[in-house]
Amino acid sequence: MLTEKFLLGRGREDLSAQEKQILEDSVAEVRSLPPRHRLVRAGQPVQTSTLLLEGFICRYMDDRDGLRQLVAVHIPGDFVDLHAFPMKRLDHDVATLGPVKVATFDHATLKTITERHPHLTQRLWFSTLLDAAMHREWIFRMGRLGAEGRVAHLFCEIYARLAMVGLAKDGCYTLPMTQPDLAEACGITGVHVNRVLRLLRERKLVTFRANTVEIMDPAGLASVGEFNPDYLYGTSATPAGAFA
Amino acid sequence: MLTEKFLLGRGREDLSAQEKQILEDSVAEVRSLPPRHRLVRAGQPVQTSTLLLEGFICRYMDDRDGLRQLVAVHIPGDFVDLHAFPMKRLDHDVATLGPVKVATFDHATLKTITERHPHLTQRLWFSTLLDAAMHREWIFRMGRLGAEGRVAHLFCEIYARLAMVGLAKDGCYTLPMTQPDLAEACGITGVHVNRVLRLLRERKLVTFRANTVEIMDPAGLASVGEFNPDYLYGTSATPAGAFA
DNA sequence: CGAGAATTTGACTCGGTTCAAACGGTGTGG
DNA sequence: CCACACCGTTTGAACCGAGTCAAATTCTCG
Numbered sequence: 001m002l003t004e005k006f007l008l009g010r011g012r013e014d015l016s017a018q019e020k021q022i023l024e025d026s027v028a029e030v031r032s033l034p035p036r037h038r039l040v041r042a043g044q045p046v047q048t049s050t051l052l053l054e055g056f057i058c059r060y061m062d063d064r065d066g067l068r069q070l071v072a073v074h075i076p077g078d079f080v081d082l083h084a085f086p087m088k089r090l091d092h093d094v095a096t097l098g099p100v101k102v103a104t105f106d107h108a109t110l111k112t113i114t115e116r117h118p119h120l121t122q123r124l125w126f127s128t129l130l131d132a133a134m135h136r137e138w139i140f141r142m143g144r145l146g147a148e149g150r151v152a153h154l155f156c157e158i159y160a161r162l163a164m165v166g167l168a169k170d171g172c173y174t175l176p177m178t179q180p181d182l183a184e185a186c187g188i189t190g191v192h193v194n195r196v197l198r199l200l201r202e203r204k205l206v207t208f209r210a211n212t213v214e215i216m217d218p219a220g221l222a223s224v225g226e227f228n229p230d231y232l233y234g235t236s237a238t239p240a241g242a243f244a
Numbered sequence: 245m246l247t248e249k250f251l252l253g254r255g256r257e258d259l260s261a262q263e264k265q266i267l268e269d270s271v272a273e274v275r276s277l278p279p280r281h282r283l284v285r286a287g288q289p290v291q292t293s294t295l296l297l298e299g300f301i302c303r304y305m306d307d308r309d310g311l312r313q314l315v316a317v318h319i320p321g322d323f324v325d326l327h328a329f330p331m332k333r334l335d336h337d338v339a340t341l342g343p344v345k346v347a348t349f350d351h352a353t354l355k356t357i358t359e360r361h362p363h364l365t366q367r368l369w370f371s372t373l374l375d376a377a378m379h380r381e382w383i384f385r386m387g388r389l390g391a392e393g394r395v396a397h398l399f400c401e402i403y404a405r406l407a408m409v410g411l412a413k414d415g416c417y418t419l420p421m422t423q424p425d426l427a428e429a430c431g432i433t434g435v436h437v438n439r440v441l442r443l444l445r446e447r448k449l450v451t452f453r454a455n456t457v458e459i460m461d462p463a464g465l466a467s468v469g470e471f472n473p474d475y476l477y478g479t480s481a482t483p484a485g486a487f488a
Numbered sequence: 489c490g491a492g493a494a495t496t497t498g499a500c501t502c503g504g505t506t507c508a509a510a511c512g513g514t515g516t517g518g
Numbered sequence: 519c520c521a522c523a524c525c526g527t528t529t530g531a532a533c534c535g536a537g538t539c540a541a542a543t544t545c546t547c548g
Binding site: 042043059061063064067069071072083086087091092114115118121122123125126128129131132133135136137138139140142143144145184186187226230231233 | 303305367369376381
């Protein structure tokens with residue numbers, strides 16, 4: 001089932017079998033895309049939205065000098081640009097990190113869902129609000145944490161989210177990001193990311209090599225990143241609590 | 245009409261007279277609240293949502309040391325915690341800045357709306373996505389701008405939003421925030437906010453005194469803050485374009 | 489009028505940037 | 519199959535923006 005990871009660990013159980021089927025039947029197209037491929041450009045009108053099936057996607061904005069600020073990292077099960085449905089256009093770019101597989105939904109189809117299935121609609125709405133909750137946490141990260149904390153927090157967040165959809169365990173996961181990418185996500189320099197990674201490694205908290213994150217001390221890392229997974233709205237059965 | 249400012253300048257025209265009436269009739273209660281009053285505490289279950297009628301409200305999160313990071317500032321017409329309706333609980337606190345007047349909506353009533361009025365529901369959804377768009381811009385502000393730019397950007401954003409609902413003109417508006425408040429919104433120190441304000445004043449860009457913002461050079465301020473109002477999704481008739 | 493908060497300014501410190509250079513993978517074309 | 523080019527990674531040294539600490543001044547409100 002293509003949409004099996006959607007809201008997994010966040011109340012997907014709350015969807016009836018019929019609703020799950022409606023979602024599944026609403027997929028217009030499944031596509032594979034190469035790394036570093038831009039799906040949507042800021043400002044353009046959009047008629048479809050994208051559910052991420054495999055791989056990683058990011059959203060970002062450019063500053064005056066063309067430097068990027070990531071505003072979101074997406075993992076399988078995320079409805080990456082569902083907000084384009086009510087908004088019609090986006091205020092940021094959307095691009096793949098590594099290679100991905102995505103499912104596309106036509107906005108016309110989504111409109112039908114909103115007209116006929118209020119409860120499913122509310123769950124779709126909820127999924128966009130999860131993104132907003134993560135945005136807020138990113139604001140917190142940039143505003144209150146130093147460089148070390150920011151990187152630690154990001155590693156914790158992605159681990160917790162991947163664990164919820166069964167793509168991470170024992171503190172290990174694949175993350176197709178470079179050090180400059182991390183820098184763009186954390187609002188610091190690529191050079192400084194490197195120094196921070198060395199520190200975190202030396203303190204036996206986490207290592208990041210060859211696109212692989214290995215969290216050696218979850219509690220310690222969560223402490224450095226002041227990470228509390230409540231904002232991810234996982235259900236009680238969800239492994240996000242590993243950090244609690 | 246209590247709800248007259250809701251989505252004003254953001255496609256409120258798109259609502260039918262009937263829909264506007266439904267919204268108006270859904271108000272459960274109107275209340276006045278004193279400055280610095282906390283409406284919602286993070287984590288608590290919530291059964292109502294709040295439309296801000298008059299005054300200013302902020303949302304914030306605490307770090308380990310109890311220091312606050314503002315994640316949103318709300319102005320009249322904003323449905324401050326509508327996201328609590330699908331989410332059931334919030335990941336942050338909500339508090340007034342100055343004195344406010346608010347309208348309260350029961351979630352049971354909102355549920356009825358989502359079951360019977362898909363189009364109105366979509367506009368409610370849209371309003372929560374506007375908040376998410378502002379969150380993203382805040383991430384950008386914290387990640388890519390220096391202290392000066394952050395303060396400049398914030399002043400620009402609030403001006404553009406107030407102008408859309410008719411509460412600011414000629415670059416002037418009232419903002420019941422202290423310098424420490426600004427600091428909490430911008431991720432810098434209160435002391436440094438003071439220095440930045442002096443700089444901006446000396447450069448004849450903007451002054452902030454006695455809860456009053458006076459933008460003397462809109463274009464210059466927008467340039468320092470790398471401010472582009474597109475993310476506010478104003479309509480073409482909207483004064484937000486004053487900064488474009 | 490007095491208390492407590494907010495504003496303002498100065499001096500010193502420090503985290504993170506900038507600039508620079510070396511080193512390591514990896515894919516491509518000759 | 520190797521050479522080269524292009525990234526990404528790593529490290530060092532100098533610099534600077536913002537934080538910290540401290541104290542004086544002004545404002546606000548009971």
